[in-house]
Structures are given as structure tokens and as C-alpha cells.
Amino acid sequence: MTAPTLEGSALEGEPLSVHLRTATRTQHEEAEGTSFIGSLMAGDLDVAAYADLAAQHHAIYSALEAAEPFLRADRHGARLVFGELPRVRALEADLTTLVGPSWRDEVRTLPATERYAARLRDVAGTWVGGYAAHAYTRYLGDLSGGLAVKAILQRTYRVPDEAVNFYTFPGIAKPKLFKDEYRRRLDALPLDTDERERVADEARTAFRLNTDLFRELAEVHLPTPQDP
Template sequence: MAAPLTAEQLPFSALLRESTRDVHERAHHSAFMSTLFDGGLTLDGYARLVTQYYFIYQAIEEAADAQRDHPVAAPFVVDELRRVPALEADLAFFLGEDWADRIEPVPATEDYVRRIRTVAFDWPGGYVAHHYTRYLGDLAGGQAVRALLKHTYGVEGPGALFYAFDIGNVPAFRKRYRACLDDAPWDEAERRRIVTETLTAFECNIAVFADLAGELDAFRA
């Protein structure tokens, strides 16, 4: 029988996925997400999550603009993925036209945005760590939230535009994305550094969910 692959021999996309399995599980089962999936959250509570995404994606997409001309980061600058316009429309749907005056980040979102600004504007690997964590998640598990919004809350179109990607066939896109990860010219040390930053990105998301869980009593359906 062939020996199992070591971390060094795994394609980078597989290493990232394996390395984040446990933290993904924790993010998935956070109290806020569990309440959302149980249909236990009001739409105002869901809008608090959309609000946090707005601040987070603004930072990631500004980083994309900063990285656009870097040869290593450029394959991961995909304008069709941009979420800020969808988030603006979703916030207008939930909060009204004056939504911009009515949104506040929780402290963990401020920390998350600070982290993105620290590592994702000048370091392609840091950009990819944060890009992968959010967009590949939105293209996979995020689609479960889209179905939930439709079936539990009757929200589709405006309010759920965040989950509507204009990128064609999603499995094919994810496959191409993995190929970009595998083809990037990173040595072992850089790969390890990117894995570590990706774990930090997941922890940032878990911290945002924890802050939002502190508000749950105000938003129980």
C-alpha cells in the first residue's frame, strides 16, 4: 500500500482544506450560525451578520484593488466575485435607504478588518488566505444560507443577493480556484505561513460570530 502523503507532498489546495477542517467545524457550529440554521433568528438579527460582512468585504475588496497588478496575487483578483455591491443592496432591503447611517461593526469585525489591512494589502499570501476563507466558503456552505433565507424567511433576490454569484458553473470555478492555489509559486515555508494566516482568518470569523451571539437575546424569532 502506498504511504500517505506528507504535508509537503499534498497539493496546496488539499493542505489548506485539511488544515482548516477543525476550525471550519467550529465556525459552522458557532451558536450564532446554529441559531440561524435552526430558523431561530429574526431577519433583523440576520441583518447584523450582513452588516459585519459589509465591513469585512469592503476591506478584502480594497485589498484586491491593491493586489491587482501583483503577478502572484493577480489570479485571485476576480471581479465577478465582488460582494460589496450585493451587500449594499441587501442592506438597503433590510434597513432602508439610510442603511449606511444605521450600521455598526461589532468589536471583532473591527479586529478582523484591521487584520486584513495589516496582511492582505502588501503580502499576496495574506491576501489569498483571507480571500480563500471567505469566497470559497460563500460558494460552498454559503449556498445553504441562501436556501435557508428562501425557505424559512421567504427572502430571495434583494436580501439574498450576497449569495448570488455571476461566475458560471460553481464546481468548475472552485476547481479552477484550487488549480490556482496549487500552481502558485510558493515554497514550503510560504505555504506554512499562508496556512497559519488562513487559520487566523477563520478565527476572525469565529470571533465575529461570538460577538453576534452576545446580541442573540435581542434577535430571537
């Protein structure tokens, strides 16, 4: 018989999507509670700080989305490829508006971004479960809290439509229905309890990499960052 589960560990038979949500709850709160995100949502930053975040996202999504050929070649991985999701082109359009046509020469990636991209190169293009953990963390977040970020960027920072493509998914009319389908695809991955736990560990790592990035961005863009 399986040992009784500890809090946050994979329950026998529990769908992966349910496990990921509970297993990352604390890390989600931590990311959401960083001073960079708090200040962004309170309207206390400037557009240059958001442009910096978009530049970091460009490096991160380039690494994540480079896994596509690997996924397509795998019967189960292929079920996680959605034409509606890739964000690299959208970020390139946003950066052209936010920074200018020569944005590639003007932006720089932070050390936390380099670490995040390196982790993605290690796991997302070699392990379907690892890709699932990172893609879940990014895309379901973009389709959830990301929509609140978009509203703040437009209303408070007056960022024009041409620069919020990252948070605009023309192929997704109803994010909730899309997220339900995404969760069904995650749940259909043939994972045993041990591998589900490895995927949850990787998702916690993904959240931590985001939190580390927000802390570095706070050091650059906030006079006195309040993060621990």
C-alpha cells in the same frame, strides 16, 4: 531530508488547496458549530439578526476587496482577481432592502468586525499569500456553505431575492467548476513549504476571526448564547 510532517503541517509537494482544506478542518467545524450559525440555520433567529451579519460582512469585504490594486500589480496576485467574486456592491443592495436606504447611519460594526477588518488591512494588501488565505476562507465558503445559508434565508426567513445578492453569483453558473479553478490558481502560487505553512496559519486566523464574530453576534441576538 525534510523532517516527517506533523498532522496539519504542509506536506512537501502537497498542493496549497489541499493543505488549506485539511489545515482548517477543525476551525471550520468550530465556526459552523457556533450557536449563532446553528440558530440561523435552524430558523431560530430573525431577519434583523441576518441584517446585522450582512452589515458586518460589508465592513469585512470592504477591507478584503480594497486589496485589489495591490493584487493586480503583482504577477501572481493578479491570477487571484476574479470579476465574479467581489461582494461589496451586492451587500450594499442587500442592506438597502433589509435595513433601508439610510442603512449606513443605522448599522454599527462590532469589535470582532473591527479586529477582522484591521487584520485584513494589515495582510491582504501587502502579502499575496495573506490575501490568498483570507480570500480562500471567504469566497470558497460563500460558494459552499453559503449556498445552504441562502436557501434557509429564502425558505425559512422569507428574505426576498433583492436581499440575498451576497449569496448570488451571476457570473458563476457552476460553483463546483469555479471552485476547482480557484484551487488551481491557489496551487499555482510559487510558495515553498514554509510559506505554505504561513498561509495555512493565516487561514486558521481567518476562520477564528469569523468564529469570534459569530460569538459576538450571539451575545446580541441570542438570549442565552451556548458558546464556550
